[in-house]
Amino acid sequence: AQSVAQPEDQVNVAEGNPLTVKCTYSVSGNPYLFWYVQYPNRGLQFLLKYITGDNLVKGSYGFEAEFNKSQTSFHLKKPSALVSDSALYFCAVILSTGKLIFGQGTTLQVKP
Amino acid sequence: EAGVAQSPRYKIIEKRQSVAFWCNPISGHATLYWYQQILGQGPKLLIQFQNNGVVDDSQLPKDRFSAERLKGVDSTLKIQPAKLEDSAVYLCASSSDAGAYNEQFFGPGTRLTVL
Numbered sequence: 351a352q353s354v355a356q357p358e359d360q361v362n363v364a365e366g367n368p369l370t371v372k373c374t375y376s377v378s379g380n381p382y383l384f385w386y387v388q389y390p391n392r393g394l395q396f397l398l399k400y401i402t403g404d405n406l407v408k409g410s411y412g413f414e415a416e417f418n419k420s421q422t423s424f425h426l427k428k429p430s431a432l433v434s435d436s437a438l439y440f441c442a443v444i445l446s447t448g449k450l451i452f453g454q455g456t457t458l459q460v461k462p
Numbered sequence: 463e464a465g466v467a468q469s470p471r472y473k474i475i476e477k478r479q480s481v482a483f484w485c486n487p488i489s490g491h492a493t494l495y496w497y498q499q500i501l502g503q504g505p506k507l508l509i510q511f512q513n514n515g516v517v518d519d520s521q522l523p524k525d526r527f528s529a530e531r532l533k534g535v536d537s538t539l540k541i542q543p544a545k546l547e548d549s550a551v552y553l554c555a556s557s558s559d560a561g562a563y564n565e566q567f568f569g570p571g572t573r574l575t576v577l
Contacts, residue, residue, distance in 0.1 A: 354504075382563050393466070393553060393568035394505070401563050440504050444563050448493055449518055452504030 352377045354441050356453035363431045363460055371426040371456045373441030381443060383424045384450065385415055388438040399444075400424060411435070431460045464488065466569035468554050474575045480542035483572045486535070487556030493517075495566060496529055496539050497553040505553055511537065541574075549576045 353376045363369045375381050382401050386394040398409025405417045415426045424441060441453045467486040475481050487494050492513050497505035508527065510518040514534040522529070526545070531537040541548055551573050555566040 384565070386568075391570070393570045394555075395568070396565040399563070399565065442504070447510065447517055448495075448557060448563075448566070449507050449510060450495075450497075450505070450566060452506070454502070454504050 352443050352445065352451050354383075354443050354451060354453040356439075356441055356456045358456050359454075360457045360459060363458070365433050365460055365462050366430050369428050369431040369435070369458065369460070371439050371441075371458060373424045373426065373453060375422050375424060375441075375443055377443055381417075381419075381422075381424075383415075383417065384442045384444060385409065385413070385424075385426050386440045386442065386452075388440065388455075390437075394440065397426070397439075431458075433460050433462055436460045466554055466556055466567050468552075468569035468572055470572055471570065472573050472575075474577065475544055476577050477546055478543040480540065481544055481574065482541075483539045483552050483554075483574075485537045485539070485554030485569060487537075487554070488567055491556035491558050491567075492534070493557045493559070494531055494537050495555040495557075496537070497555065499551040499553055499571070501550070508539070508552075544574075544576045546576050549574060 355374045384399045385397040388394045400407050400417045408414045442450045494511045496508045499505040508522045509529045511531045529539045551571040553571045554569045557564045557566045
């Protein structure tokens with residue numbers, strides 16, 4: 351069965367410091383991976399996706415993610431965190447039908 | 463372009479009552495999804511439509527949940543009768559081509575509280 355795990359419920363980082371939100375996956379076949387962000391009382395917003403190609407994927411708002419096949423990971427990163435990055439982040443795997451299977455989410459708290 | 467519209471934004475009902483949610487996807491998007499997001503969990507797909515046909519409803523509790531997309535545009539999700547465990551945010555999403563690993567665009571969601 352396809353699944354995604356986000357091992358940290360919450361990540362705390364100071365503004366200006368680099369941030370990493372972790373994601374590991376378990377899929378049969380090629381993994382197609384997404385990151386979404388959810389702000390309070392709003393729907394999910396697409397950040398980036400890995401389908402094929404370069405292992406470092408660049409996305410919206412300065413975020414990037416590194417696909418690592420040997421470690422079955424797809425960690426989300428940003429070189430310098432902003433207070434406005436504080437939100438709930440979801441990693442997901444997409445099936446060929448378009449169905450998204452989400453991790454449980456990681457709350458990112460960026461403190462000034 | 464206009465985003466995915468959902469209504470109502472909030473709904474409070476008592477258990478055993480019925481409730482309906484409405485979604486209007488982005489114009490031209492053939493694929494529509496309904497997800498259930500329970501507090502502290504990631505969204506879980508309930509049902510996926512391609513135009514007005516059902517692609518996946520494997521996780522839809524069919525004894526109480528129903529959904530339709532009669533004209534291949536907007537969609538309604540119904541719960542009858544509601545249970546306490548149905549308290550969640552119901553998210554609607556749409557995409558232009560489900561088979562191309564395209565991003566899905568999400569609406570703001572309907573927060574349902576069952577008392």
